[in-house]
Amino acid sequence: MDCNDFEKLAGRVLDGEAAPEEATALEAHAASCESCGVLIGDLSALGRLHSGLPELEPPAGLTDRIMAGIKRFETGRTGWIWRVLVPAAAAVFVLLGIRIGTQITDAWFGEPAVVQHSEVTGLEHLDVYPPDSFGKAIELAAKGEDDE
Amino acid sequence: MEDDILMQRAKGGDHDAFRQVVERYQREIYNYFIRSTGSIEDSEDMTQHCFVNLYNSLGRYRRSASLRTFIYRIATNLAISFSRKRKLPLSLDILVEGGCDPASESSSDRPEDLAYVRELQQAYVESLAKLPAEWSMILDLRIGKELSYKEIADAVGRSVSSVESILFRAREKLSAGMAPFLSR
Numbered sequence: 001m002d003c004n005d006f007e008k009l010a011g012r013v014l015d016g017e018a019a020p021e022e023a024t025a026l027e028a029h030a031a032s033c034e035s036c037g038v039l040i041g042d043l044s045a046l047g048r049l050h051s052g053l054p055e056l057e058p059p060a061g062l063t064d065r066i067m068a069g070i071k072r073f074e075t076g077r078t079g080w081i082w083r084v085l086v087p088a089a090a091a092v093f094v095l096l097g098i099r100i101g102t103q104i105t106d107a108w109f110g111e112p113a114v115v116q117h118s119e120v121t122g123l124e125h126l127d128v129y130p131p132d133s134f135g136k137a138i139e140l141a142a143k144g145e146d147d148e
Numbered sequence: 149m150e151d152d153i154l155m156q157r158a159k160g161g162d163h164d165a166f167r168q169v170v171e172r173y174q175r176e177i178y179n180y181f182i183r184s185t186g187s188i189e190d191s192e193d194m195t196q197h198c199f200v201n202l203y204n205s206l207g208r209y210r211r212s213a214s215l216r217t218f219i220y221r222i223a224t225n226l227a228i229s230f231s232r233k234r235k236l237p238l239s240l241d242i243l244v245e246g247g248c249d250p251a252s253e254s255s256s257d258r259p260e261d262l263a264y265v266r267e268l269q270q271a272y273v274e275s276l277a278k279l280p281a282e283w284s285m286i287l288d289l290r291i292g293k294e295l296s297y298k299e300i301a302d303a304v305g306r307s308v309s310s311v312e313s314i315l316f317r318a319r320e321k322l323s324a325g326m327a328p329f330l331s332r
Contacts, residue, residue: 011316015297017297042323047291049326050287050291051292053272053292054243062178062192062195062196063174067167069199073200
């Protein structure tokens with residue numbers, strides 16, 4: 001192992017990511033090379049400085065605020081149902097109500113349904129009045145007057 | 149209760165289970181943000197944001213993944229996004245002013261020794277603040293949070309070799325910044 005290899009490997013050994021034989025080789029080189037021995041000492045010192053950085057206490061009530069934020073998020077996620085779907089559904093109900101109401105009103109108070117001529121096409125050959133009806137008698141009587 | 153069980157319950161709508169996840173991880177996530185923002189207010193906001201994002205990602209969480217790594221992935225994305233928007237240089241003075249007790253770092257009670265430790269800490273956080281944001285986050289995930297290279301790679305979305313390379317360069321740069329205090 002030369003000093004360049006040592007420098008590249010040092011971090012991995014300090015981080016516990018090197019294979020055991022790599023760690024052994026690194027130790028052997030550090031013991032025989034003064035500058036690399038100093039380097040590994042410096043890197044360890046930097047690690048200790050970082051590990052010694054303080055951990056601050058989170059502000060009181062942070063958990064409650066996080067959970068409140070989650071509730072707001074959930075409300076926001078389902079809120080569109082209330083903002084969009086409910087008014088839309090209400091509008092559909094109103095329109096349906098108007099339509100049904102109109103039909104009921106027509107059925108109760110409106111003009112009777114008129115049978116369109118097109119619906120009885122093909123019955124033109126029949127007499128307007130049934131043979132024994134009062135209307136037929138009047139028609140025949142009228143014809144007789146004409147004949148006379 | 150294990151993380152996986154809590155997460156499965158949270159997926160089923162159990163808020164108490166999710167609250168336990170928050171209580172378990174909020175302190176370290178809050179401190180992760182402290183070290184990447186240098187601000188108490190921003191760290192609090194980002195911690196809230198991080199857990200809301202986690203809640204929103206419950207469906208994507210898989211049992212095979214480590215919850216801790218999964219949370220750090222969300223936190224790292226937030227921290228990187230924050231660092232891109234930051235206009236002023238990062239200051240980590242809060243780590244020296246806010247709670248770093250020099251006496252805990254020094255075996256001596258002599259005022260000059262305590263002053264030296266304070267000076268050393270100040271120099272370290274200044275060097276740390278000068279690193280690219282992602283480098284200092286990766287360094288903190290490794291040394292501060294003791295994540296493995298693989299876990300860090302998963303958390304920051306890089307390869308293991310890339311993480312290793314960044315750690316190497318970060319240490320090199322820190323060593324240069326701390327040269328007056330180091331033995332070389």
